[in-house]
Amino acid sequence: MTFQMGLVLIFELVMLLSTACAALMAGWLWWHSRYQRLLAGLAGFGAMMALWCLGHIFILHQQPVLGRSLLLANPLMPTFFLHFAIQFVRQGAQDRPWLQRLSAAIGWVYFASVLVILLSLSLGASELIPGAVLPVVFVFSGYGWLNLLYTVLLGVAAHAVLWYGWRHHQGNKKRSIGAMFLAGGWGLLLATSFVFPSFGLDWFPYPMLLLPSYPLLLVYGVVRYQMLAANAIANRALLWLVMSLLLLLVIALISTVFGQLGMQTLATVPVWQLWLYSSLVLLLTAACYRPVARLAERLIYPGARLDEQILQSWQLQLAGAADWQELAAAAQQLLTAQLGQQVLVQLQDIDLGLGGLRLSATELQGLWRCQVSGDEDLPPGLRLVVQVFASLLQSRCATLQQSLQLAQTEKQRLSSQHLVEMGALAASMAHELRNPLNIISMASAGVDAELRGHIQQQLKRADRLISDMLVYSGRLNLNYSQVPLRPLLESLTQQFDWQQVQLILQVPAELWLRADPHRLQQVLLNLLDNAHAFLRNQPDAKLCIEAQELADQVQLRLHNNGPALDPAVSAQLFRPFISKRAGGSGLGLAIIKRIIDAHQGQICHRADLGWAVTFEFSLPKEPAHVG
Structure with missing residues (x-):
């Protein structure tokens, strides 16, 4: 009897945890759906799963009307998931006619789901009976089988859409769909115990005890390749899980050691109380981690005040420099203002300013290196600032060098194009000018000798000018x-x-x-x-x-x-x-x-x-x- 009561308590806690996990993930996805609209369908799935888990708790607490209503709303879960699957698969893939029609009809699917739920609620689709483990369990009856069959069909349709997407997508999208299949199989394995009592099986609710992992794995499998934030959350969650398991192991060892040492008072403390107290300590430690880390950083690196806003400001101002002179001046001004003392910055043999602290950037075999000298008297925090700034300056030097090289290449290309155009123009002008000059030369044969000499001299000058223009504007081919x-x-x-x-x-x-x-x-x-x-x-x-x-x-x-x-x-x-x-x-x-x-x-x-x-x-x- 005591074991059964403990199992009921565990089941209730698991359902509460599943509700909390599903609700939190639904809220998180809904917030991010502002930028990726397809996440709205998955957020709806998470919200319905939270309500579905809550329905089990209401039934345990003798709230049958509310509990049965939430459990019979089961078809909305695969409806939201089908909507999400259609949007997810259509994104970035060749649209098929059947997929377009299914997407256009999704509103009718929601309408049919709501209609099935209303029929189930009004026509007596479920009963509550005593369970083998739990005092009362939910079973389908009458029109409830229609509810269950409709839910299964929607789930099959959603997975058929995912199967199509897995076959026609590549890369991260295909990996995401594969992760959805694995998470869906895990969730199906866990949630099938929900219908066991309807078939007279006494396996309920053992698989449901692992249900909190289902929404987490499903959502993480979907967005891990799409959003870096999901990977950061998963990293913290995995760390928390490992710490909790280690905590349980330490508690078991402590109880055993205390019992061997004769400290019966501590040895008789229930394990779940020790685990609860330790978890609270772990939570408090996690909450204090960041403030304590910032305090330690200020003690170890006094004077180092670097945040994302400062780094972005540095990057923007360094990126605004159009040549080496401007970059050196901007770097010197920024670092001098941050450190509160004069700094000498050297780039490409350009010296600006005076001071004992020197930051120099040089290129060796195509790679830029920044060196700092004269920082021996700086505290560790300010030395850290100089090193971070040096890494940004090094990156900007490489970028500026590439930009200048591209600009020089483009200038040479335009100059070459200009010379070609000018050469064609000069050749045309030379032809047009020499014709009238020849006519003038022939016409001068009948004039006075002195005047003819003057005309011939000017004609030679004009011819020399034309020849020089052709040489200057022509293309040089060297032999x-x-x-x-x-x-x-x-x-x-x-x-x-x-x-x-x-x-x-x-x-x-x-x-x-x-x-x-x-x-x-x-x-x-x-x-x-x-x-x-x-x-x-x-x-x-x-x-x-x-x-x-x-x-x-x-x-x-x-x-x-x-x-x-x-x-x-x-x-x-x-x-x-x-x-x-x-x-x-x-x-x-x-x-x-x-x-x-x-x-x-x-x-x-x-x-x-x-x-x-x-x-x-x-x-x-x-x-x-x-x-």
Whole structure:
């Protein structure tokens, strides 16, 4: 008799626990259904399961009308589950006509379920009889079998929909459906004892004692692949279960040890009371864990106040930097404000500010690393802040580098496209301009000789401008070969009448490089032509050409003592249409710059080598990626 009373109490507690679990999960799912509407059907299933479990408690407490009403509302559970299954399977899959029709008819299914429930309540579909274990149990009778059959059919329909979804989905969706099948099989195994008394079987309510696990497993199986929050809750629940089992084991050991030591007072305390008290202590410990952890963190890491809002603010402000200068300034400002002391941040050899604490970010073999120095006097909390900030800065440096590389690639693509378009335009303009120039040249044959000479001079200037424009806007195709420098320079200098200009050639006879001879000749002719234009009428004029080999490069310098260039002009010297030479096109130096760049070299103007004007350019002796 005592065992039977204890089993009744356990069954009642299990039903209360199942009600609480189902109700909590229903509320949680309903809250999250704001973002995933399909969870509303599963929330309804959980709510109906909570009411169904509550119906068993009402029957035990002699509330037969309310208890029978809740148990006869059984068809609404598979109705909600069928609704959820249809929505879950249709999401992200090819819709079949029968599935569309079933989804459209779900309202009629709810109506039929409510109608079956009302018929069951009004036509006497159940009875209460004495049970083998429980004082009273629920059994179906009369129209109650219709209620049971309708419920089973709805469950079969829901699982048929899931079977279809399992066959036609992949990845996490398929895993979720598989988890639903496993949880549904477990729930069916447990809940079948509900109908055993109706068939005269005395197995009720033993399987029902594990019923609280059913709603938890079902909901977790559905959402574990969809929502990270569910996995966090499951992690805490599993931890709580393991702790509870360990607690039961410790209590059993304590009772045994106390009995052996003769401490009968403690040994005779009921195990369930010890477990209840210990569970309350465990709950209190869990509730105090976070406040105590925060207190310990403040004691161990004083001054470290890092939360999600601060980290998001850091990320947003670092992400707003468009270049290395801005990123270094933003990082220095943020870290200085957080620490309350001056910090030096170094990125890509950029130094900003002063201070003993230094944060530097460097790249090595494609990976960014942040190093902190001067933090020896910081408390542990502030050192933790610096380390967290350094990890964010390291990530932002990698992202910024990728962004700048993409921007540079896009700039080069647009520049290449622009040159192609400009080349086509220049070719068309050259054709259209040379036709009238030829007509003008032929028409000038009958005019005065002096006027004809003037016309021919201007026509040559126009033709030279057209030729330069075609060279500048055209595509450079380089044909590399071995070029000995001194013979090339000697042949080019002989093409000019230097008159009173002193020409100095300081180029080793054995010096050579690999380049396009025609393009290199263009560069040297343009530079020599410019020098000749400024030096030919100047007294004591000098032109010095020197070349030398530096590591894997060849450097050439063309010095002259002609008029110095205005610094304002020197800054824009290699841009098109910038010229100080009378009659010049303004494209000569721009063409030179294009050719040198194509050879992977560099060119610049200098005025710090003891000469009024120096053009210095260097070319690789063996350019990369050259066949």
